[in-house]
Amino acid sequence: MPAFSSNCPDFLIVGGGVIGLSLALELARRGDHVTLVDKGEVGREASWAGAGLLPPANQQHAWDPQEQLRGLSHRLFPQWSAQLREETGIDNEFEITGGIYLARDPGEAASLRMARVQYEEEGVEAEKLEVGQIAQRFPHLQVSHSILEAMYLPGEAVVRNPRHLQALATACRQQGVEIVENTEIQTWNFDGERLQSVSTAEETISPGATCLATGAWSQLVADHVLDQGDFPGRMQRPEIEPIRGQMVLLDAGERFFEAPINEGIRYLVPRRDGLVLVGATVEEAGFDKSNTEEAIADLTEFARQWVPRLHDAKVVKSWSGLRPASVDRIPYIGKLPGLENVFLAAGHYRSGLHLSPATAVVLAQLMRGEQALIDLHPFRVNRA
Missing domain, CATH: 3.50.50.60 (FAD/NAD(P)-binding domain)
Incomplete structure (x- = not known):
């Protein structure tokens, strides 16, 4: 046929x-x-x-x-x-959730400040957050004085x-x-x-x-x-070269926060059903889509550092994808x-x-x- x-x-x-x-x-x-x-x-x-x-x-x-x-x-x-x-x-579960951006590294803090200026120049609402505001508005986050810069983007959206x-x-x-x-x-x-x-x-x-x-x-x-x-x-x-990104999926049981949390290249994205995506690595590994124990452990620890309630979340699975990157x-x-x-x-x-x-x-x-x-x-x- x-x-x-x-x-x-x-x-x-x-x-x-x-x-x-x-x-x-x-x-x-x-x-x-x-x-x-x-x-x-x-x-x-x-x-x-x-x-x-x-x-x-x-x-x-x-x-x-x-x-x-x-x-x-x-x-x-x-x-x-x-x-x-x-x-x-x-339903692809598109929704505007807002997004939290955090920096603990001086270089990342400088990049975050530059990003906020660029957003403002483009007419995109970008709100600078102080440590006290983070603790009040996002009680699920582990807040400490190690946070050097923080920003909230009300217009950030997610899709499944x-x-x-x-x-x-x-x-x-x-x-x-x-x-x-x-x-x-x-x-x-x-x-x-x-x-x-x-x-x-x-x-x-x-x-x-x-x-x-x-x-x-x-x-x-x-x-x-x-x-x-x-x-x-x-x-x-x-x-174009493949850039591997490893991911971990956690099951928090229920959705207790909505806005994705971003730090550098890593992030946590909560789903409506209580699952939380944690990613991602940036690796030049050719066309190898395998996962590594070190990366999965690092991503899981990253999630639990920022959101202590995820210490009890079950690791459901992990995977990786190959991003197509031009020079x-x-x-x-x-x-x-x-x-x-x-x-x-x-x-x-x-x-x-x-x-x-x-x-x-x-x-x-x-x-x-x-x-x-x-x-x-x-x-x-x-x-x-």
């Missing part, structure tokens, strides 16, 4: 993470015929493994394209969440990312997107600078345009694509250099979930030949 019902979709999306699913859904909602291919199951890599944190942003006051991308996503996320719930019946991905995949199917899982593209067939077709073990597909949204594997996939074409000279290629930590959103109809959306590092709605909207515009809402020049693949 063939894997595809049609050999000539308007668009082919390679990769079924939050970026690929969001883009496929945006194109399908615009009336396009979309096929999505994933080498495994959709929604099971970095976007599934994260914590679902959505920092605040303000599109109205954003002038830099990166800030505009964040601002657009911040505006779109509640709209997308409500529409997904209405269409699919799946596995359910968000489930809702995206369901909505895609409802909109007619052909999702093909556990399938790899083996050959890429070009006529000059134009991709004519791709072939899997079962089928040949001839899309109008293609987008690579393959997360931490995007550099490998892009290299594979470019190596199969007869292109003159040396072509600029994306540089400059700015995502790639645009055409692969030298190709007419092959695009790339990858390298979002720790912000893939957060930036997914805006990335989908502006890239759908670009792929359809429309004027993008945001200047995508800073996100071009050949910016190096």
Whole structure:
């Protein structure tokens, strides 16, 4: 039985993470015929493994394209969440909870002060907290004079990312997107600078345009694509590396605090059902997604230091994901250099979930030949 019902979709999306699913859904909602291919199951890599944190942003006051991308996503996320719930019946548990940011290290304290200034310049409410205020407003926190700087962001939101991905995949199917899982593209067939077709073990597909949204594997996939074409000279290629992030899930029995707690790269994110996500490491470990005893113990101790009540919380499980990080930590959103109809959306590092709605909207515009809402020049693949 063939894997595809049609050999000539308007668009082919390679990769079924939050970026690929969001883009496929945006194109399908615009009336396009979309096929999505994933080498495994959709929604099971970095976007599934994260914590679902959505920092605040303000599109109205954003002038830099990166800030505009964040601002657009911040505006779109509640709209997308409500529409997904209405269409699919799946609640991704989006809610504005506020977020607490703490620093005990002098360097982190300086970074937190700079972050607060930047938020204020962008028109985002950012409140400086004194130690006494922390103890009064957040009694679950272990407060000591070792806290050098503290900030509260009332506009921070969270989403239950596995359910968000489930809702995206369901909505895609409802909109007619052909999702093909556990399938790899083996050959890429070009006529000059134009991709004519791709072939899997079962089928040949001839899309109008293609987008690579393959997360931490995007550099490998892009290299594979470019190596199969007869292109003159040396072509600029994306540089993306996998950054491992380990996570721990605790069961507190009930939800007794709402706002996520952040210190440096680590955080605690409470869920409605009493589960608490604790993350995350930042490790250059290649494509190794295993957990280490040292990291899991460190994350668990981190949680219990800040929230003493978690000393009795059961460790439910641990896992890790591979974040796709570009060299400059700015995502790639645009055409692969030298190709007419092959695009790339990858390298979002720790912000893939957060930036997914805006990335989908502006890239759908670009792929359809429309004027993008945001200047995508800073996100071009050949910016190096």
